[in-house]
Amino acid sequence: MAPRPERAVLRERYDRRRAQVVLGAARVFARSGYDQTSVPELADALGMAAGALYHYFGGKEELLIAICDQLMEPLLVQARALLAAGGPPAERLRALLRVWVAHVIEHRDHMLVFQQERHVIERGEQWAGVRENRKRFERLLDGALREAREARVTRLADDRLLLSALLGMVNHTAQWHRPRGRLSAEEIADGYAELVLKE
Amino acid sequence: MAPRPERAVLRERYDRRRAQVVLGAARVFARSGYDQTSVPELADALGMAAGALYHYFGGKEELLIAICDQLMEPLLVQARALLAAGGPPAERLRALLRVWVAHVIEHRDHMLVFQQERHVIERGEQWAGVRENRKRFERLLDGALREAREARVTRLADDRLLLSALLGMVNHTAQWHRPRGRLSAEEIADGYAELVLKE
Amino acid sequence: MAPRPERAVLRERYDRRRAQVVLGAARVFARSGYDQTSVPELADALGMAAGALYHYFGGKEELLIAICDQLMEPLLVQARALLAAGGPPAERLRALLRVWVAHVIEHRDHMLVFQQERHVIERGEQWAGVRENRKRFERLLDGALREAREARVTRLADDRLLLSALLGMVNHTAQWHRPRGRLSAEEIADGYAELVLKE
Amino acid sequence: MAPRPERAVLRERYDRRRAQVVLGAARVFARSGYDQTSVPELADALGMAAGALYHYFGGKEELLIAICDQLMEPLLVQARALLAAGGPPAERLRALLRVWVAHVIEHRDHMLVFQQERHVIERGEQWAGVRENRKRFERLLDGALREAREARVTRLADDRLLLSALLGMVNHTAQWHRPRGRLSAEEIADGYAELVLKE
DNA sequence: TATGAATGAGCCTTCATTCAT
DNA sequence: CATGAATGAAGGCTCATTCAT
Numbered sequence A, B, C, D: 001m002a003p004r005p006e007r008a009v010l011r012e013r014y015d016r017r018r019a020q021v022v023l024g025a026a027r028v029f030a031r032s033g034y035d036q037t038s039v040p041e042l043a044d045a046l047g048m049a050a051g052a053l054y055h056y057f058g059g060k061e062e063l064l065i066a067i068c069d070q071l072m073e074p075l076l077v078q079a080r081a082l083l084a085a086g087g088p089p090a091e092r093l094r095a096l097l098r099v100w101v102a103h104v105i106e107h108r109d110h111m112l113v114f115q116q117e118r119h120v121i122e123r124g125e126q127w128a129g130v131r132e133n134r135k136r137f138e139r140l141l142d143g144a145l146r147e148a149r150e151a152r153v154t155r156l157a158d159d160r161l162l163l164s165a166l167l168g169m170v171n172h173t174a175q176w177h178r179p180r181g182r183l184s185a186e187e188i189a190d191g192y193a194e195l196v197l198k199e
Numbered sequence E: 001t002a003t004g005a006a007t008g009a010g011c012c013t014t015c016a017t018t019c020a021t
Numbered sequence F: 001c002a003t004g005a006a007t008g009a010a011g012g013c014t015c016a017t018t019c020a021t
Helices: A007-032 A039-046 A050-056 A060-084 A089-106 A108-116 A118-122 A125-150 A159-176 A185-196 B007-032 B039-046 B050-056 B060-084 B089-106 B108-116 B118-122 B125-150 B159-176 B185-196 C007-032 C039-046 C050-056 C060-084 C089-106 C108-116 C118-122 C125-150 C159-176 C185-196 D007-032 D039-046 D050-055 D060-084 D089-106 D108-116 D118-122 D125-150 D159-176 D185-196
Strands: none
Touching: A007 A039, A007 A050, A007 A060, A007 A108, A007 B118, A039 A050, A060 A089, A060 A108, A060 A118, A060 A125, A089 A108, A089 A125, A089 A159, A089 A185, A108 A118, A108 A159, A108 B108, A108 B118, A118 A125, A118 B007, A118 B108, A125 A159, A159 A185, A159 B159, A159 B185, A185 B159, A185 B185, B007 B039, B007 B050, B007 B060, B007 B108, B039 B050, B060 B089, B060 B108, B060 B118, B060 B125, B089 B108, B089 B125, B089 B159, B089 B185, B108 B118, B108 B159, B118 B125, B125 B159, B159 B185, C007 C039, C007 C050, C007 C060, C007 C108, C007 D118, C039 C050, C060 C089, C060 C108, C060 C118, C060 C125, C089 C108, C089 C125, C089 C159, C089 C185, C108 C118, C108 C159, C108 D108, C108 D118, C118 C125, C118 D007, C118 D108, C125 C159, C159 C185, C159 D159, C159 D185, C185 D159, C185 D185, D007 D039, D007 D060, D007 D108, D039 D050, D060 D089, D060 D108, D060 D118, D060 D125, D089 D108, D089 D125, D089 D159, D089 D185, D108 D118, D108 D159, D118 D125, D125 D159, D159 D185
16 A cells, blocks of 8 residues: 655645646636636636635635746746846846746746736735735846946936836737747847847 | 707717716726626716616626727827828837827726736627727837838837837836826837837 | 606615515524525525525625514514503513513514524624624513512522523423414413412 | 554544544534534544544534434433432422533533524434434423422423423523533522422 | 616535545 | 545525616
8 A cells, every 4th residue: 555645745746736726727817817717617627626726725816826926936036146146237137138038928828817917916915925026026127227227228318217118018028929939038038128228 | 848859969968978987987997807896886986876887888898898999999090190191200100109108198097908808809709899900000000110110210120029019118108107107198208219219 | 657666665665575585584594594594595485586685685694683683673672661661570570571472482483593593693793783682681681570579579589590591481482382382472471470470 | 562452442442532522523513503613624623634523423414413412311311310219209300400400501512502403403314313312301301290290399280381491491501501600500400490399 | 868676697615525545 | 543635516695687667
């Protein structure tokens, strides 16, 4: 008879399954909308019983929060590591754009959900973490931008407008990029950098 | 006794009320979400009974379509008129940006709803008109962009990427601009133009 | 065409229907249990759609509260009127018992529900009114009892025990009395009085 | 290595644990209600996993039956023994009341559950045993009462009313008596006897 | 036109229970 | 014996919509 798995093994298995569910839910929500997708529909698409979802999430909204976390946390980690590495401002900004665009493209579904449910994120204590992470990323970006401007390599006088424009164009990438599109993530990022940087 | 209003008067009154309802609904939906807002809630916010809405709209989705129409049709009219007027490509693009940004800012609520419900618009016969209008505007923009590139005044080699970047930054404006913000619509539009045009 | 009913007429119609629903719900809950009766089952038994109940009650529990109110409020009114009328203590207590027993018998279903859901009533802000009414009745009863004892017509040295015994026997009446039982409400009340009073 | 416990030891351990579970469940159900307490909640309160309960009980209702049995069976045993002992009718009744009241007080939780779930007990084959036990006790009580009346020591002409009154006041004791209350079980029982018996 | 009442479908969630481990 | 995971049924409730008035 197989021995009962240890607690740590169970925990890891649980976490992995949970992450898979988040991933699948992002795909379904991106296609059909968060509100328009019923929990039974979602469970069906994920190949599990409706009630089983509630072993992993306290409710539908918690699942939405998990999608946002799965989107933002690894990006923050990457961005922080990159910016900690140093280098000339223009290069740093370009590198950040590459990482960012690649992340957006790889998490296309998460991005679409994130954008669709923007108004939900804005309110409620349970969304404080997501809002904080968004803020953190914007601060990183803002820092990189300011640095670039101080080195006189950015093209727009107004930093805040530049920041908003970048947020707009990069995030919007999720809406038009297709998996086997003409342009690679790198080419797209470099295009955006070209718009933003002198020469 | 007041004379019975003529048919045309009644019709106009009806249209005006309907347009007001669309406007109010855009505000409510932008704040609380289309799906998260129930028809009774919406009616409450508009100061009317739930059932009364059904005199103006066949259903909730029809109201959503009307919001999108109220957003896109006047923009199309303005853009067409402007582009028909002629002039040097860079100036035409700059002018289009000004009109566009101003429209986005003035229809902030409509824009937010439009973006939130993106996935709904994508599917269904009843949304064909909205999709067509969006397509029309993108074609106008694309034309202006191509013209500018042929005049060698744009900064990016790839026109399609430039188009996407513009769509991203301009539409995103609705999400960060506040009524009494630091920058005017014109300043914002000119900033975007500066990113996109040489010099 | 029939004229639209006035607001007051509508209100009264609403109240009457609501009271009928409470009455019917008491019957159903008494027989099948509050928790064991689903809202659809209840609606069925009342000949209305499940959702229609929610025009009259915010939720299932509110219906339960209404049952308790419909039980206690008229009894309080009667008891107060009776005790305000004056008379010799023994007679007053006997009269109170008659009114009370008659009320319990006439509201048999309400009583059974009230007793079954005792533990629910004990907790929660929404039950404060019901608890208060119960307290008020017990105070009236306690007053009548004390008065009787001061007139040396009660049989038990301990007033509080006498009060509890009375509450037990009278309320329990709901559980054994049958509509066409051998004893009238009056005979039962007088029996209880005989236990409690000297002579 | 410890020797494998014998079958009888295992059985006894099982029975003891089962009885503890019944005891704990009575406490939880009395406080929170049988239906309002979910099996996981109950298991939590008992310090065991939800599934583990199913080693001791085939289902939630079986647990409820066990609570009723744990309440009634020892009372029946005591009452039978007492009545078998003989003696003058008034004394026998008084003694029965003492045993009964003491039992009610000691099994306060059981009593509350028993009374709350009255309507469940009324129906269903699985409840026949509980109904039968209740009937048996009422017959014992009825016998003691009749005996007392034949000895002309009871106060009420109507035996059935007297029986009902007694059932009401004694059972109700569970609802107001507190562990460290002013009156002992004996004093309460004697009070009830005083109401019921002449002198 | 406007409204209060009603409906029935559907939603999210919880539950008692089972079972492999 | 005990547990974590899973299930399918059902629960209470809300919703968009209709309709008599």
